[in-house]
Amino acid sequence: MEELLHQLSAGFSSGCIYACLALSLVLIYQATGHVNFAQGEMATFATYVASVLLGLGLPYWVAFAGAVAVAFAGGMLVQVVLVRPVQKAPVLSAVAVYIGLLVIFNSVAGWIWGFMSRDFPSPFASWNGIGGSYISGHSLGVLAVTLCVMTAVALFFRLTTVGLAMRAAAVNPLSSSLLGIPVARTLALGWGMAAAVGAVSGILAAPILYLDPNMMGGLLLYGFAGALLGGISNPWGAALGGVLVGLIENLAGAYLVGTELKLLLALALIVGVLLFKPHGLFGLRTVSRV
């Protein structure tokens, strides 16, 4: 029983991290129909920036905000300089660009900061967990931050004019631009937000996984599995899917398949969802035109 509670809490907190990553994938997918393969690597890069800022002696939350801001600006820059030219190109060109970005971010991070794993502090280490050691302080903190991010993104899309414009641009770019919405700029903004949310997931994951250039490689797949399970057309579904994947992964890793095959489990989950519920649990059925 104790073991089960431990697994549940571990699964839940990694699930929150997957949820952030799934949300950042869906943000870009909704607006452009693209999946940014470099999302994980960009998040790792931002986490390194946070680590450098912490090394300068800045307080944790200042470093956190700084890294997220750098990620936001970096995401917009990447979109404007590199992604915009392939926006209307065949999918293969876009995927090739994302692969190129992935390789570059990974390689440059390793070049600047080395491939050794580093410690990364958690600001929630001093928090008391619930029920003794069942839920650690960091897990609670991850949950809190994830909820804040989700709420902020939700409110942004619901309540602000810019958010409304972004939703409109995602649904119908042509009509939106006729209505005077600067579609290109909203896309850049969407990329910036996705990179910022991704950076949060990287910073939350680093105390658990230790920081190294390949940290997010596996996480991206879990985030993708989560997005797919929840429904790639629905941000909240995707986030919930991320949490579910975290729980499934930890429980199955502990009781069913062993830790080595966890990744294979994510793959099986993806294939299973595709076979039996292609639109995910909460996704919308889409119809495409010729």
Added chain:
Amino acid sequence: MNTLVRAMHARALQTGRRGASLIRPAAWLIALAAAAVPFFLGDYQAFQCAQLLILAIALLGLNVLTGYTGQISLGHGAFFALGAYFSVVLMGHAAVPYWLAIPLAALLCFGCGLLFGWPALRLEGPYLALITFALAVAVPTLLKHDALSFWTGGVQGISIDRDPPPAFWHLGLDHWLYLLCLAWAVLLFWAVNNLVRSRVGRALVAIRESGVAASAMGINRPLYAALAFGISALITGTAGALSALAAQFVSPDSFPPFLSISFLVGLVVGGVARPAGPVIGAVFLYAMPKVAEDVSKGAPWAIYGITLLLVVYLMPNGLSGIFDRFKR
């Protein structure tokens, strides 16, 4: 820029027609010349040339799926690995001779590709790329797993002995390997070339141009797409089997996820949906690590990434697009 990208898209329809009169004899001449090459090379160079051919075959497999059918795979390293392991296990456990183990491994890969492709091809574009990448990450961990270690040898991998060449052959093992690879390369390139011009090939190109329109025209899209996945896995699996024979050793760590990425990089740089693309891509992949090490010791992979970006922006037809200018 966009017109160039569109040209990239509209290209394959021409591939069938273009240069049938001139290109074909030229291709056979090159193959003949390539057969004569080992007589002028040392052992090590022959071995290197064999490696190059193996890479070209692997990229050819990817070209069938990604180039002609338009379905992106970031997981072909997995089929490369499976081909290698199948052939080694067949040779080691079932005492199958090497010349038979290669086609058998290829057939098994065909089955695996079909099985994986059927559900995976419900996804399109980037999502297909992601799930195939998951495959590339998952297969090495599966090969390491204890439950399979009786066959796979676990983390250590398996060594095999290369059979001696037939008695009449006096030029050495590496030259024989080279000729074996060349024979497979010629066979497979010829087969793919014919496939693309056939009814099936036109169906594949139609699926790439517009999946919905293709099904509206009566093409059984899931069937043909899965078939393309199977054929593609077969070809890349053959390359894997040949590579196991060349290295005389397989281990899970010989097939990192980056191998799959490098296949796609090679194909895009060489030229997607081009007959010569896989060959040029293979040369690029083979020569690049050395160049990259020279340019930047710290971040050799960044050179790959930058080259990839440059090719996408400046040469959407890949390096083989350069030759088009001379043709006009």
